[in-house]
Amino acid sequence: MPEIAEEITIPAPLDVVWPLLSDPATVAACVPGAELAPDKGDGLWRGSVKVRFGPTVATFKGEATLAYDHAAHRCSIDGRGIDGRGASRALAAATVQAAAEGGATRLAVAGSFTVTGPLETFANAGGVHVARALLAEFSANMAKLVAERAPAEPEPAAAPEAAPAAAPSPTPPPPPRQAAELSAFSLFWRALQSFLRSLLSKGRS
Numbered sequence: 001m002p003e004i005a006e007e008i009t010i011p012a013p014l015d016v017v018w019p020l021l022s023d024p025a026t027v028a029a030c031v032p033g034a035e036l037a038p039d040k041g042d043g044l045w046r047g048s049v050k051v052r053f054g055p056t057v058a059t060f061k062g063e064a065t066l067a068y069d070h071a072a073h074r075c076s077i078d079g080r081g082i083d084g085r086g087a088s089r090a091l092a093a094a095t096v097q098a099a100a101e102g103g104a105t106r107l108a109v110a111g112s113f114t115v116t117g118p119l120e121t122f123a124n125a126g127g128v129h130v131a132r133a134l135l136a137e138f139s140a141n142m143a144k145l146v147a148e149r150a151p152a153e154p155e156p157a158a159a160p161e162a163a164p165a166a167a168p169s170p171t172p173p174p175p176p177r178q179a180a181e182l183s184a185f186s187l188f189w190r191a192l193q194s195f196l197r198s199l200l201s202k203g204r205s
Contacts, residue, residue: 001114
């Protein structure tokens with residue numbers, strides 16, 4: 001059963017990042033190739049993740065339960081999925097712990113997963129490195145979303161010439177744009193970097 005223990009940093013304060021992490025739709029929008037199905041109110045979040053391998057597109061459909069501890073800034077995830085052809089199945093469990101780190105937010109992700117079927121050998125050999133690549137993409141997309149939603153700097157106030165007009169009501173932030181599909185080359189490159197780092201760290205120990 002492969003296990004993962006990773007930390008990523010999002011360059012924004014915890015009080016800004018945690019509300020975004022608490023919204024499954026926002027989180028899904030930051031995962032490349034992910035789509036979230038409408039909430040049915042049964043406690044299950046359903047969706048899919050699409051990865052492009054050259055001319056071939058693999059789609060994995062699944063469902064997950066999320067448990068939030070807002071006081072501790074922690075989220076527990078239990079999920080399962082099946083690939084489009086029904087040949088490979090996956091089970092995963094993880095905990096995401098958010099903590100303030102200066103003016104940034106550190107996310108500690110710990111969990112394990114199992115894959116059966118044709119993808120089992122690949123998952124056991126390189127699944128951890130693929131997960132690291134996905135986390136890196138997620139972190140970058142979340143940072144972009146935070147930057148897009150940051151309030152603009154106010155302009156210097158000019159001397160009033162007449163009675164000021166009523167201030168317009170604030171507009172709600174736009175929904176997050178869906179992250180692009182994760183290409184095979186990008187995934188392979190990030191996974192290869194993760195694999196090489198793990199070899200170097202073993203060599204120093």
